Each structure stands twice: as C-alpha cells, then as structure tokens.
Amino acid sequence: MMNRRRFLAAGVGAAAAMPLAGSHVLADEGRHVLTATDVHVKDYPTVEAVRWIGETMARETGGRVTLRQYHSGQLGRESEAIDMARFGAIDMTRVYAGALNNAFPLTQALCLPYVFDSVPHMRRAMDEGVGKAVLEGFAKRGLVGLAIYDSGARCFYNTQHAIRVPADLHGLKVRVPVSDIFIRMLRLFGANPTPLSLGEVFSGLETRMIDGAENNIRSFHSSRHFEAARYWSQTNHSYAPDVLLVSQRTLDGLQPRDRELLVETARQSVGVMRSLWDASEAKAREAVFAAGVEHNEADLAAFARASQPLLSEYRKDPAIDALYRRIRDLA
Known part of the structure; x- marks a missing residue:
C-alpha cells in the first residue's frame, strides 16, 4: 500500500511536471483512475456517497473512468487535502466547510452559529440557490x-459535566476545527478553544489535553469519542455542511462527456448521501x-x-x- 509520504511526494512532483495530470490520474488509451480522500471511516455517509459516484462513473463509462478512495485520513488532514486538490496531486476531496473559511470566504456564511434552524432548513437553503452560490466561489x-x-447538528461533548448554558463551558478546553469562526465562538461561550485535527481528538480526550469537543453525533460515534467523553449536550450551535471538491486540473483533463457525467453524478450523489446520513445518524444516536x-x-x-457579537461582525x-x-428567508 502506498503510504502518505510517498503519495504526496509522487503526486506533487508529477503535478508540477504535467499541468493537466498528476500521478493520481493514470491515462492509458483514454482511461482515468481518479483519487478521492476523506478523513472519515469507510462506512461514513460521505465516503459511501463518493464510492457511489465512482461506481456510477465506472458503469456509465464502461470502465473508462474509475475512482480509488483513501478514507480514514490515510492521506492526511483536510487542510492538506485541499492543497493537494488545488495543485493536482489528488482529484477529489470531501472536507468540512469550516476548513475552507479562510481561502473561500463565502463558506463562512454556512458556518455562522445558529444561521440554520435544522437539517431540513439547511438542505432547503442548499437546494434553493445558496449552495450553488457557494460552490461557484471555488x-x-x-x-x-x-x-x-x-x-x-454540531453539539458539545465532554468528560466533565452536562452543558446546558454557555456558563457551563467556562474554563473547559474544547477542541474546535481550525476555523476562526469556531475559535471565536468558543471564546464567546467562555471556553478555551483548542484547534486540533479530527484524528488527534481521541488521544486528546484520553490524556486530558482537552476536556471536550464539538461535532455531529455521527462523528462522535464513528470516531469512538463517546468512549472517552461521556456527556453529550444538544446545543445545535452549527449545521455547517461538508463540501465535495474536485481539482480544476482533473476536470480539464477529462473528455467533455466524462466531465459532464462527473459533475452530474456528483450532484445526484447528494440524495444518496442524505438517505445514508439519516439512517446512520439515528443508529449512531441510539x-x-x-x-x-x-x-x-x-x-x-x-x-x-452569546454568539450574537460574532454574527454581527461577520455580517458586516x-x-x-x-x-x-437568503438562508434566513428560507427558515
């Protein structure tokens, strides 16, 4: 199996040498093997949805375009995956919107606290124009x-006690994504925000480097954080979504018909992902x-x-x- 260091060295080097194809795209008589990354485990809904894209592409192209997945953070953190996709070392990556805030400012609107009221509200906004506007910004x-x-719904979990009001977070060291919005939000709540990658959270909880974290309950379960953090508090402070990205180099290197098929198949995968999400989230909670x-x-x-000052600042x-x-009009 190719390890992360060898993959990065080969992929970035090849991307620099060949403008339209890195080592992740193997071309032989018009055939392409696309690479996709995700930090989540192999049965996570986003991983399964991208796998469905690969299966559909292979079937519809007669094997001319196939997909190889690297799940469970095999190729590193989300921030690294974003850069690898930008420079053509990988083809596709699924990343959390918070990881995109600095480079792609429109994603900030999706990560603001309490901008969405519920999952149906978030889906409605993504389907009725807001999602399209954000995607075009890449x-x-x-x-x-x-x-x-x-x-x-992102909520707090910790090793100490129940969180019912912001004051209950005072003094707690809480893992947040590497996102200015989440760091500033946690400070407003009185916590000590600690930016860490998802893969570092379990050991951080076990060693008491952090007292808690915030995430959705599906990730709380699949990452096994619940084994270390025994308090889950339903704060619903964010419904910030995930984004599936593809390298521009990859699209440019595909035949027009394959390019159109990939874009359309990815769009259709949203419904696949949502069905998987609803079922798996309920099982995770149970x-x-x-x-x-x-x-x-x-x-x-x-x-x-408590989060209002942050919201007011970003709305400037x-x-x-x-x-x-636009999001609030769809509530």
Whole structure:
C-alpha cells in the first residue's frame, strides 16, 4: 500500500511536471483512475456517497473512468487535502466547510452559529440557490465545487459535566476545527478553544489535553469519542455542511462527456448521501446513548444570544450578509 509520504511526494512532483495530470490520474488509451480522500471511516455517509459516484462513473463509462478512495485520513488532514486538490496531486476531496473559511470566504456564511434552524432548513437553503452560490466561489483557486453534503447538528461533548448554558463551558478546553469562526465562538461561550485535527481528538480526550469537543453525533460515534467523553449536550450551535471538491486540473483533463457525467453524478450523489446520513445518524444516536453516554437538551436561546457579537461582525461583509439573509428567508 502506498503510504502518505510517498503519495504526496509522487503526486506533487508529477503535478508540477504535467499541468493537466498528476500521478493520481493514470491515462492509458483514454482511461482515468481518479483519487478521492476523506478523513472519515469507510462506512461514513460521505465516503459511501463518493464510492457511489465512482461506481456510477465506472458503469456509465464502461470502465473508462474509475475512482480509488483513501478514507480514514490515510492521506492526511483536510487542510492538506485541499492543497493537494488545488495543485493536482489528488482529484477529489470531501472536507468540512469550516476548513475552507479562510481561502473561500463565502463558506463562512454556512458556518455562522445558529444561521440554520435544522437539517431540513439547511438542505432547503442548499437546494434553493445558496449552495450553488457557494460552490461557484471555488473556481478562482484551482478547485470546482461539486456538491454540498450534510454534516448534521454540531453539539458539545465532554468528560466533565452536562452543558446546558454557555456558563457551563467556562474554563473547559474544547477542541474546535481550525476555523476562526469556531475559535471565536468558543471564546464567546467562555471556553478555551483548542484547534486540533479530527484524528488527534481521541488521544486528546484520553490524556486530558482537552476536556471536550464539538461535532455531529455521527462523528462522535464513528470516531469512538463517546468512549472517552461521556456527556453529550444538544446545543445545535452549527449545521455547517461538508463540501465535495474536485481539482480544476482533473476536470480539464477529462473528455467533455466524462466531465459532464462527473459533475452530474456528483450532484445526484447528494440524495444518496442524505438517505445514508439519516439512517446512520439515528443508529449512531441510539448506539452512544445505549452505551451509557449522558445526554441533555441545552438552552439554545442562551447560546444564540452569546454568539450574537460574532454574527454581527461577520455580517458586516456585504457578501456574507446577503447569503445570511437568503438562508434566513428560507427558515
């Protein structure tokens, strides 16, 4: 099996030498093997949805275009995957919207606290124009936005006690994604935000380097964080989604008919992902609570009030405010 270091060295080197194809695209009489990465485990809904894309592409092209997946963070963190896709070392990657905030500012609107009221609200906004506007913003930096996937309701979990109001977070060291929005939000809640990659969270909880984290319950279960953090608090502070990206180099290197098929198949994969998400999220919730994790509802109004200064600051940007208003109009 190719390890991460060898893959990166070969892929980046080849990408520099060949403008339209890195070592991840193997061309032989018009055949392409595309590479896709994800930090989540092999049965996670986003991984399964991308696998479905690969199977569909292989079937519809008679094996001319196939897909090889590297799941479970085999090729590194999301931030590394974004850069690899931009420079053509890999073809596709699924990343959390928060990891894109700095390079692609329109994604900030999707990550603001309490901008979405629920999963149906988030899906409605993505389907009715907001998602299209965000995806179009990737084209300027070597990437193409293919689809926006669910990431559920993000909530707090920790090793200490139930979180019902922001004051319950005071002094706790809480893992957040490497995102300015989440770091600033946690500070407003009184916590000590600690940016870490997803793969570092379990050991951080076990060693008490951190007291808790925030994520959706599907990831709480699949990462086995529930074995170390026994308190789950339903704060619903974010419904920020995931984004499926493809390298512009990859699309340019495909035949026009294959390019169109990939874009359309990715669009159709959103429905596949949502069905998988709904079923697996329910199973994850049942499993972690059956395992003895204590769970509680939180005062959502109190958290929304505490996060208001952050929301007001980001809405000073006219482009962010316009997207925010479109999202709220669909609530």
